[in-house]
Structure formats: C-alpha cells, structure tokens
Amino acid sequence: MSTTPITSQVVTVTVNGERIEKDVPARRLLVHFLRDDLDLTGTHVGCDTGSCGACTVHLDGVPVKSCAVLAVQADGATITTVEGLAGDELTPLQRSFHEHHALQCGYCTPGMLMSASALLAENPSPSEEEVKVALQGNICRCTGYWNIVDAVVAVGKGGAA
Amino acid sequence: MTCHEVGCDRIGAMLLREVAYARPATVEEAVSLLSEHDGARALAGGQTLVNVMKQRAASPDVLVDLAKLDELKTISVSGTTLEIGAMATLTSIIGSAEVEVSRPILAEVAATVADVQVRNRGTLGGNVCLNDPTNHFPPLLVALGATMTIRSSQGERSVPADEFFIGVFETAVREGDLLTRISIPAAGKGTGDGMAGVTLGAHGTYVANAAASVTNGAWRVALGCVAAVPVRASAVEEALGADVDDASVRAAVAGLGATLDPPFDVHASADYRRSLAETSVVRAVLQAAERAER
Numbered sequence: 001m002s003t004t005p006i007t008s009q010v011v012t013v014t015v016n017g018e019r020i021e022k023d024v025p026a027r028r029l030l031v032h033f034l035r036d037d038l039d040l041t042g043t044h045v046g047c048d049t050g051s052c053g054a055c056t057v058h059l060d061g062v063p064v065k066s067c068a069v070l071a072v073q074a075d076g077a078t079i080t081t082v083e084g085l086a087g088d089e090l091t092p093l094q095r096s097f098h099e100h101h102a103l104q105c106g107y108c109t110p111g112m113l114m115s116a117s118a119l120l121a122e123n124p125s126p127s128e129e130e131v132k133v134a135l136q137g138n139i140c141r142c143t144g145y146w147n148i149v150d151a152v153v154a155v156g157k158g159g160a161a
Numbered sequence: 162m163t164c165h166e167v168g169c170d171r172i173g174a175m176l177l178r179e180v181a182y183a184r185p186a187t188v189e190e191a192v193s194l195l196s197e198h199d200g201a202r203a204l205a206g207g208q209t210l211v212n213v214m215k216q217r218a219a220s221p222d223v224l225v226d227l228a229k230l231d232e233l234k235t236i237s238v239s240g241t242t243l244e245i246g247a248m249a250t251l252t253s254i255i256g257s258a259e260v261e262v263s264r265p266i267l268a269e270v271a272a273t274v275a276d277v278q279v280r281n282r283g284t285l286g287g288n289v290c291l292n293d294p295t296n297h298f299p300p301l302l303v304a305l306g307a308t309m310t311i312r313s314s315q316g317e318r319s320v321p322a323d324e325f326f327i328g329v330f331e332t333a334v335r336e337g338d339l340l341t342r343i344s345i346p347a348a349g350k351g352t353g354d355g356m357a358g359v360t361l362g363a364h365g366t367y368v369a370n371a372a373a374s375v376t377n378g379a380w381r382v383a384l385g386c387v388a389a390v391p392v393r394a395s396a397v398e399e400a401l402g403a404d405v406d407d408a409s410v411r412a413a414v415a416g417l418g419a420t421l422d423p424p425f426d427v428h429a430s431a432d433y434r435r436s437l438a439e440t441s442v443v444r445a446v447l448q449a450a451e452r453a454e455r
Contacts, residue, residue, distance in 0.1 A: 003190065005181035005198060005223045026182035026224065029211070048176065050212045053278060062252070062281045068211045069282065072182050073204075073226060115277065136364055137276025 011075040015040070016084030024071045031055040033071035034081055042082040042110050046139070053138035056111040057081050063118040065137070082110035085117060093117055093155050100151035104142035111138050116152045125156035176215045184226040188233065188312060188341060191225055196314045196337030198223040203339055205248055205287035208279050233286070233341055238263050241347045247286025247340045252277075254285060263347035264305065266354035266374075270297050273364050286340045289325070292332050292390070294424075295367045299326050300385035301356055303393065304372035308344045313337055319344075326390035351377040353453025357444035358385070359437050361428065368428045369437035373445035375453050378403030382446065384438050387423035394442060396420070405450045407443075414442050 008025045015038060024033055034040045034057065043066060046054030050068040057066045058080040085091050090098070093116055103109045112135065119126055119134035126134065131152045132145075140148060181198075185191040195201050200222030204210060213219045227233060233248035236257045243263045245254065251271040254260055260268045274280055274288070274297055288298045289309070299322075307322040311334055320333045327333060334340050348354065358370025370385040371394070380401045382394040400413035418435030425431040 003183045003185055003194070005183040005194065005201075005225075007179055007181050009182065025179070027177035027180050029176065032176075048215065050208060050279065053276070056278055059281075063278050064282050065278045068208050068279075070182070070204075070207065070211065070224075072184075073207065073228060075184070118277075134277055137278045 009072055009075075011072055013074050013076070014078045016080060026070065026072050028071045029067055030057070030059075030069040030071045030074050030079075031066035033074075034066060034079075037071075040081050040083050044107055044110055046107065046111070051139065052108070052111070053115060054108050054111040056114040056138065058114060058118060061118075061121075063115050063137075080114075082113055085113060091117070093120060093152070096151040096155045097148070100147045100154065102143065102147040102151035108138060108140040108142075112140065112148055116148075116155075119152070120155060123156075126152065128153055177211075178214070178217065178220050180214075180221060181223045182226060183223065184229050186229050188230055188339065191227060191230060192312050192314055192337070192339050194223070194225045195339055201225055201336075203227055203290075205284040205290075206250060206282035207287075208275075208283040209287065209291050209293070227339075236260060238347060241349070243267075243345045243347050245285055245343045245345070247290075247342055248284050249286075251280040251283050251285065251288075255280070264345050264354070265348075266301065266305070266356060267345070270301055270356050273297065273360075275364060285343060289343065290332055290334050290340055292326050292328075292330055294329055294389055295386050297356075297367065297370070297385075300370060300383040300391040301372040302343065302345070303383035303391040304356075304374045304381045305345050305354065306374070306381060309333070309340055310342045310344065312339045312341050317341075322391075323393065329389045331389075349376070351375075351453055353449040353451065353455075355445040355448030355450075355452065357448060358441045369423075369434050369441050371438065371441035371445040373442065373449040375401075375446075375449050380446070380449075382442055384421070384442065387421045387434060387438050392421065397442060397446075401446065405446060407447065410443050410446045410450075414439050414446075417442060 010023050012021045034043050044054040046052035048067050050065050055066040056063050060077050115138050131149050202221035204224040204226045233246040235246045236259050237244050238259050254271045255268045302322040309320045309325045325333045354374045356372045359368045367386050373382045380398040382397050383391040397413050418439045423431050423434040
C-alpha cells in the first residue's frame with residue numbers, strides 16, 4: 001500500500017504561535033505561502049535561488065531559506081517569521097540593529113534578524129567570528145556588514161547599545 | 162479587480178511547474194512510489210532540487226519527500242563502521258558525537274558547505290546523489306573508502322564510493338532506487354584524513370579540491386572538480402609512503418596535473434586547475450599525515 005502523490009494538500013502549521021490549516025499546491029514555495037497566502041510580507045524574496053537569505057525563517061527552531069522549502073514540506077512544523085520576533089516592544093536584537101544603524105535599505109534585514117536570533121538562542125554571547133559564520137547565508141548589498149555584526153555582538157554583550 | 166480577488170495567484174508566486182507530492186511513512190513505501198511513478202524523484206533536503214526546479218533544470222512529475230523516514234536520519238557506529246543515514250543533515254553530522262569520535266573529517270567538511278540555513282536542510286545523501294563535480298562529499302567519501310547502500314524494489318545492494326559516481330549529476334542511484342545509508346570505516350590509530358582546496362570565497366563553491374586519507378601508510382587520494390566524477394590519484398597514492406614530509410609529498414605529486422584533463426571556466430583555466438589540483442593534494446596529504454601521527 002502506498003500513498004498516492006497529489007498536486008495539492010492540506011498543511012497544518014503553527015506560524016508565530018497561530019495554528020493554520022490551509023490547502024496548498026505542492027509546487028508552492030514556503031516563502032510564497034507565507035507572503036501571499038498568510039499575508040506575512042515581512043519575509044522577503046531576494047534572489048529566489050537559495051543564495052541571499054532574505055527569506056530566512058525559523059522552521060522548528062532553526063533558520064532555513066523559505067524559498068528553498070516547499071510549503072507542503074513544512075506540514076506539521078512550527079514557523080517563526082520576522083513578524084513573530086517582537087511582542088509589544090522590539091527585541092534587544094531589533095533595538096541593537098536600530099542603534100547600530102545595521103541597515104540601510106532594509107531589504108535583507110528580516111533575514112538577518114532571523115539568522116541572528118537563531119544564533120543568539122543557541123549562543124547568547126557570540127564572538128565576532130561566530131556572528132560572521134552564522135550570517136554567512138545572508139547577503140547585504142548596502143552596509144558592508146560591519147554594523148550588522150557589531151549589532152549582533154553587542155546584544156551578546158548584554159546591551160543593545 | 163485584483164488578481165487576489167478573483168482567486169488566481171499573484172504573478173511570480175508559482176515558480177515551479179505543477180508537481181505531485183507524497184510523503185511516505187516507510188522506506189518500502191518510498192521505494193515503491195519511486196519505482197511506480199515515471200518521473201518520480203526523491204526529495205531530501207531540497208536545497209539543490211527545489212532551486213533547480215525553478216530553473217526547469219529538473220522537472221520531476223512526482224516528488225517523494227523522505228522527511229518522515231526517521232530511520233534514514235540516524236548516525237551510529239556498528240562495530241568498526243560509521244553508518245550515516247542518507248537523510249542526516251549536514252548540521253546533524255556537525256553535531257554528532259559518533260562522527261566526532263570515529264571520522265571527524267566528515268563534520269569538519271560539513272561545516273564548510275554553503276551556510277547555516279543550507280546545512281540545516283541539506284543532507285549527506287542529497288550531496289552525493291547530486292554529484293555536482295564541485296560538491297564536497299564525493300571526493301571525500303572516495304578518499305575515505307565509503308560504501309553506499311541503495312534500496313530498490315529488487316532489494317538492497319552496496320556500491321563502493323569508487324563506483325558510485327558515474328557522471329555529472331549521475332550516480333549508481335537509478336530510477337526507482339533510493340540511497341539509504343553511507344558507511345564509512347571508523348578511523349583507528351594510524352588513520353589521518355585531510356581535505357584542501359580553493360573555493361570562491363570562504364565556504365564557497367570549490368574550484369579545485371583534494372581529499373586524502375592514510376591508514377598505516379596506505380594512502381587514498383581523490384580529486385574533485387577536475388572531471389565529471391572524483392578522480393583517484395593512484396600514482397600519488399603509490400608514491401607516498403608511511404613517512405611523508407613536504408619535499409616527499411611534492412615529489413610524489415609532481416606530474417599529477419599533466420595526467421588530468423580538467424574543465425575550464427571563468428574561475429580557472431584548465432592549466433590553472435591542474436596546478437590547483439596538485440597544490441590541493443599536497444595540502445590534503447600533509448594534513449592527513451600530521452593527523453595520523455597523533
């Protein structure tokens with residue numbers, strides 16, 4: 001007995017704490033499911049080739065590029081997008097990005113925040129080198145990265161400033 | 162009226178050709194799905210497959226998602242063999258105590274593949290089944306003398322890494338087949354492994370590379386990026402002895418480049434790639450030799 005392959009199926013995911021059940025085509029990318037079906041447009045499509053990391057979200061707690069995952073592959077998973085980071089106030093990481101001027105155009109920022117927050121969850125005081133390795137999959141065309149790395153390191157040192 | 166209101170998809174939201182999808186619960190079911198459906202392909206981490214589907218470089222009709230097959234994700238040591246399930250992610254290999262103890266080079270190399278996000282999804286099985294000539298693991302697994310286990314509706318078979326890689330994007334895993342595990346001899350005393358090469362940026366794609374492994378003076382050396390499949394440097398293996406130093410390794414490697422017929426591209430001419438291949442072998446061998454002494 002084997003499952004019959006189907007071109008669309010109902011997926012159940014928990015996105016930013018909310019349980020969602022939705023019928024999606026098998027060919028839909030997770031990033032499009034988030035942006036177009038759930039209207040969570042904070043997750044950006046950058047290169048759409050799995051290179052730039054602008055579409056990074058947490059899938060079951062680890063950062064992944066949502067343009068290289070099918071929505072059906074996320075069935076049963078818990079997803080956090082950039083919209084799920086802050087409560088009423090910005091997180092220390094987001095404040096640190098603000099205070100260190102860690103963005104210019106801001107397009108890469110959601111992905112940077114997701115990769116950096118995953119790093120900080122695992123390693124609360126990362127070194128500059130560890131931050132660079134963790135952000136290797138995220139491309140920024142404006143900042144030259146310095147302020148982004150400084151912002152993440154500063155959070156680990158206990159302050160946004 | 163917007164596109165949304167009429168219920169069609171926003172332009173660009175559907176990058177992939179229509180595809181059917183199944184997520185089997187057992188290996189048997191996965192194998193029967195792969196053999197029953199024409200144009201079916203196994204979906205592991207999808208870090209290459211999903212991206213090449215966007216470009217239509219691959220257009221499977223059916224995707225058989227292996228995500229629920231937990232038995233393919235295990236990493237264990239059985240006797241003197243390290244067994245890595247084909248669905249073990251690169252991140253799980255990096256964090257595995259079994260790998261750390263029995264063949265740490267695998268974790269070391271896994272940590273240099275792409276980036277965190279790709280390593281979180283990408284699998285060892287996917288890396289080898291793709292057999293992109295610039296991939297990290299094909300030459301390394303050839304140097305380590307790994308064995309691949311493949312399941313099909315006819316049963317199970319083992320293929321040594323030397324015979325597994327057949328052509329660019331082509332391996333011994335045929336239609337209807339499923340790679341289930343990769344077996345690597347656990348390193349004992351007197352074993353040392355090394356891998357070296359030139360990449361496009363840190364952790365980037367390899368332009369040329371070499372992997373070397375020595376066990377009590379017996380060498381295995383494999384080159385990547387110089388042909389469709391990893392190339393064993395047999396003459397170098399024979400010329401190397403138990404005790405090597407910089408001069409003897411360079412002497413053993415001299416002339417290797419002339420035996421190769423590497424491709425050329427924007428990153429390296431064929432001649433430059435020959436030179437990089439020689440340099441990579443020297444570095445990988447010296448690294449392996451140093452580790453074998455410990």
